[in-house]
Amino acid sequence: MNASTLDHRYDLRTAAVDPAPRARLASLVAGTSAAATAALLWLVQIVLVDVAARGHGSDLREALTQWDAQWMTLIAEHGYGDFAYTADPAEPTIFQSVAFFPGYPTVVRIVAAPLTVFGVDDATVIAAFLTSAIASLALAWGVAVLALDLWTRVTGHDADLATSIIVSVASAIVVFGAPMSVVYWMPYSEATFTALAVWALVAMIRGRFGVAGVLVLAAGLTRLTGAALVATLAVAAAVELVGYWRRRGTLTPRRPFPWAAAAAPVVGSLGIAGYLAWASDQTRSAGGYFAIQDRGWGSGWDWGRSTVGWIGDHVVGGLSDTTQTGYTISAWSMIAAAALCVVTLWPVVRGRLPWQPWVFAVGVAVIVLGSGGIMHSRPRLLLIPISLFALSIAVLAISAAARATGWKRWAIGAATVVGIVIWCVLGAWVSTFMLIDFDYGI
Numbered sequence: 001m002n003a004s005t006l007d008h009r010y011d012l013r014t015a016a017v018d019p020a021p022r023a024r025l026a027s028l029v030a031g032t033s034a035a036a037t038a039a040l041l042w043l044v045q046i047v048l049v050d051v052a053a054r055g056h057g058s059d060l061r062e063a064l065t066q067w068d069a070q071w072m073t074l075i076a077e078h079g080y081g082d083f084a085y086t087a088d089p090a091e092p093t094i095f096q097s098v099a100f101f102p103g104y105p106t107v108v109r110i111v112a113a114p115l116t117v118f119g120v121d122d123a124t125v126i127a128a129f130l131t132s133a134i135a136s137l138a139l140a141w142g143v144a145v146l147a148l149d150l151w152t153r154v155t156g157h158d159a160d161l162a163t164s165i166i167v168s169v170a171s172a173i174v175v176f177g178a179p180m181s182v183v184y185w186m187p188y189s190e191a192t193f194t195a196l197a198v199w200a201l202v203a204m205i206r207g208r209f210g211v212a213g214v215l216v217l218a219a220g221l222t223r224l225t226g227a228a229l230v231a232t233l234a235v236a237a238a239v240e241l242v243g244y245w246r247r248r249g250t251l252t253p254r255r256p257f258p259w260a261a262a263a264a265p266v267v268g269s270l271g272i273a274g275y276l277a278w279a280s281d282q283t284r285s286a287g288g289y290f291a292i293q294d295r296g297w298g299s300g301w302d303w304g305r306s307t308v309g310w311i312g313d314h315v316v317g318g319l320s321d322t323t324q325t326g327y328t329i330s331a332w333s334m335i336a337a338a339a340l341c342v343v344t345l346w347p348v349v350r351g352r353l354p355w356q357p358w359v360f361a362v363g364v365a366v367i368v369l370g371s372g373g374i375m376h377s378r379p380r381l382l383l384i385p386i387s388l389f390a391l392s393i394a395v396l397a398i399s400a401a402a403r404a405t406g407w408k409r410w411a412i413g414a415a416t417v418v419g420i421v422i423w424c425v426l427g428a429w430v431s432t433f434m435l436i437d438f439d440y441g442i
Contacts, residue, residue, distance in 0.1 A: 030144045030145070030165060031168070032141075033164075033165050034168040034169065034171060038137065038176045045428060045431060045432075049435060052432050063436060065186070071096075071100050073105075075102070080282070101221055101224065101275055103223075104188075108124060108127045109124075112124045112127035128187035136191045139195035144168035145199075147167050147170070154395060167398060170395075170420065171391055174394045175390075177424035179379055180427075193225070197215075197226075197229050201356050201360060213266075213268045215268075216233050216271070217268050219271070220270070220271030228367060231359070232363060233265050233268045234265040235359060237265050299374070300371060304369055305372070310331055314328050322433075323438070326433070330378045333378050333382050333386070340390070344389050347396060361384065365382065374441060376438070390423070401416060
């Protein structure tokens with residue numbers, strides 16, 4: 001990829017500065033269509049989870065507040081350090097809670113405050129669900145905007161109103177119908193982090209580096225994988241600065257120096273760097289943040305040895321019992337993420353897709369696949385890269401159907417619809433199985 005390709009085949013930013021009323025209407029319709037689609041898929045997932053939970057002698061609330069959801073609500077209600085884990089009585093106390101970044105619990109605490117004042121029972125849990133729901137709708141809107149930017153890059157022109165609706169609805173189906181997408185509606189940080197990341201990617205693609213820097217900062221306070229977003233922003237800023245340097249003598253009128261691009265990576269890194277510094281200081285007696293991750297959760301960078309070993313042991317684990325089925329699902333999620341990193345590279349190299357979402361998705365995949373830890377949670381941890389890769393493929397397929405004529409258009413369109421249906425069925429089954437049937441944490 002040369003600098004001119006990375007800079008843009010065409011300039012999305014020109015249209016973003018002063019969009020026409022029709023474009024604004026298309027964006028509004030696309031966003032609301034995506035949000036409505038996401039809400040509908042949420043309803044379907046909730047019904048399936050409720051039925052499955054009742055079949056196992058449980059209920060919907062218990063199913064949706066398992067595992068990390070309990071950590072998130074505890075941190076929101078009590079803060080860090082009020083509940084601890086001791087690996088060995090002879091060793092310092094390891095506060096496992098610091099492994100969870102403060103962004104989501106902080107928002108939950110703010111949302112819960114007025115509920116607590118009015119004496120609402122379970123204010124923190126209710127606030128957690130509200131936070132995830134609002135973040136999910138913001139994510140759906142952001143995914144629609146991102147998908148339309150992908151469409152513009154693929155086709156070379158903006159989508160009309162009908163196409164905007166089709167692309168936005170398809171994008172919401174791909175993201176919210178993905179395997180393990182039920183976590184977006186749970187008291188987890190996934191929806192909040194992914195919404196921030198998607199909108200940050202949109203800002204990067206459109207050259208709005210000030211906005212991107214602030215969004216990346218917030219994302220860095222939400223999850224450790226915010227490091228991949230910081231890296232993506234740094235590359236985007238570098239491309240912008242190199243482009244300015246190469247064009248500085250040819251532009252008329254002369255463009256000012258892109259100070260926002262230069263400052264954005266610094267601003268964006270403050271969230272994750274600040275929290276890691278604070279957490280390491282609070283737990284320095286136990287070795288700092290990454291020692292907590294390793295000793296408290298078994299998570300640490302191992303150059304992919306755990307991933308390779310897990311795939312080798314469980315890729316053909318079969319369906320003999322629910323545990324082995326869950327392990328096999330986890331193994332195949334790792335294989336899918338790695339394969340999609342490669343499959344989607346060629347359209348990016350050719351300039352048919354913006355490179356920013358691809359770099360971020362690959363960054364998250366590398367962080368997850370290169371680390372050890374709780375291996376059966378990988379379907380959730382790889383949800384973001386797999387969804388972004390699938391989104392790109394869906395936009396490419398829809399654009400191919402739009403360009404085709406005659407029977408080819410119908411064939412490509414039918415194949416795309418069938419693929420999306422299979423994707424949603426697989427997603428619903430994996431989400432329900434891992435949440436209800438599988439005995440270990442997701």
